[in-house]
Amino acid sequence: MVEVEIGKMYVCQPVGVKKAVIGIIEKLYDNTALVRVTDCQMEDQPVVQASNQRMLVKFDKIKAMAA
Numbered sequence: 368m369v370e371v372e373i374g375k376m377y378v379c380q381p382v383g384v385k386k387a388v389i390g391i392i393e394k395l396y397d398n399t400a401l402v403r404v405t406d407c408q409m410e411d412q413p414v415v416q417a418s419n420q421r422m423l424v425k426f427d428k429i430k431a432m433a434a
Contacts, residue, residue: 371392372392373395376389376433377390377429377431378430381422382424383422384414386411388406388415391405399424400426401422402422
């Protein structure tokens with residue numbers, strides 16, 4: 368599992384999307400993090416936009432820090 372910090376950008380796969388996204392961690396919970404999505408695949412844009420660019424990600428679905 369990747370150590371996550373609020374304000375840092377990560378590659379992750381939020382609940383409800385098909386592909387990985389890039390997002391900034393806004394808040395940490397017990398088992399998940401709130402991520403503000405900054406980049407995603409075209410097929411996932413409707414889901415991301417419907418959630419106002421903020422999605423929940425399980426800690427085990429956070430893959431790496433984005434450059």
